[in-house]
Amino acid sequence: MLTLAYEPEAAALYCKELTVQKKEGAESSSLSSFEPGQQFLVLDCGGGTVDVTAYQVQNDGDLRELQRPTGGPWGGTYVDNQYTTFLKELFGADVWSEYSKENPEDVLEIQRRFEAKKKSVNASADDQTTISFPSSLFAKYQIAKNCSSFEECLKKSEFAKTIKVKKDKLRFDHQLVKAFFRVPIDSIVTHVKEIINESKKKGRDIKTILMVGGFSDSSILSQRIISEFKRITVICPTEAVNAIVKGAVIFGHNPNLISERISPLTYGISVNTTFNNKVHPAKLKVVYDGKEMCTDIFQPIVQIGHPIRVGKEIFKHTCLPTRALDTEATIEIYESSSECPMYTIDKGVRRLGDLTVSIPNTSKGKNRPIKVEVSFGYTEIVVCAFEEGTETQTRATFDCLLT
Structure with missing residues (x-):
């Protein structure tokens, strides 16, 4: 099975697992490891973008993401x-x-x-x-x-x-x-300062900045980061670009080394509800089996900025076929940068894809409930579907739309 690894996480795992670290500007390497409770930033400076993420080392050595990755086109x-x-x-x-x-x-x-x-x-x-x-x-x-x-x-x-x-x-x-370097480096420094200041307001204590990615090998960038953040230890591994690749190998052997992530967006599904003319716009009113319903309601699954424990955040939903002879049921998955959009047609809401559940037995007509469980927190969305009552697992596929 193909498993995706996030670049900042891979780099963090690589440097956390190694005990020999070389501080940028130092003449030699020194023995130093990330202790439980230590909080640090991963500054992933790649070719196109720069991404910044904060982590904390847990007592068991796993990493907990403290904030969702942010950054910009400053690579x-x-x-x-x-x-x-x-x-x-x-x-x-x-x-x-x-x-x-x-x-x-x-x-x-x-x-x-x-x-x-x-x-x-x-x-x-x-x-x-x-x-x-x-x-x-x-x-x-x-x-x-x-x-x-x-x-x-x-x-x-x-x-x-x-x-x-x-x-x-x-x-x-x-x-x-x-x-040539001024604009991107100024932007990186400003963004890192914002994150550290925000972390202080939340009672966090960032003591280390870990620089990875190909652009981190630039002397002028690493020197500027050291100069701007004198009270923080700046670590730039030798061949910073390779830290991500090596960390991805570590992650592949044990994906559970990341115990908690922060949701980068709000995710939800499209549902129908009883139409209320005092609340819902008339253009969304439809009639199903003689009942007035409002379509395109955004039902949140997980909200932006929400901490997600890997493998333990499970969204459960029961779906029914629209027609008696349907052999499939479709659930539309949406994402948004807003905390809680009301409708799937709101500005900034994007259709992520369709979750299609197989329900081949049509003998019960429309009375064929299927329980769908969606697990978040992994680098992929994991979906399981069961026939209600028999608990027989059925096939579910997720089609990511390219439009």
């Missing part, structure tokens, strides 16, 4: 995009666009070289960043600007003081390169 690709935007300014949008279409492999190599340099950009040192460029790009720019050489073109541009040319290489001023 390493944000820096790459800033760099690409600058190259468009440097060479001109038309030149860069034409060159990208004519030489896509060279453009990928330009980006790859910057990716390799990105990790070593230092917050305090004043070193220039040197990157090789294909001479064909210099030549195209030179022709477009009608200069005798690329260096002559550069000297006439607004970048004469921040970029130097040496053969096929450009040397970027340190402050210029640091500017």
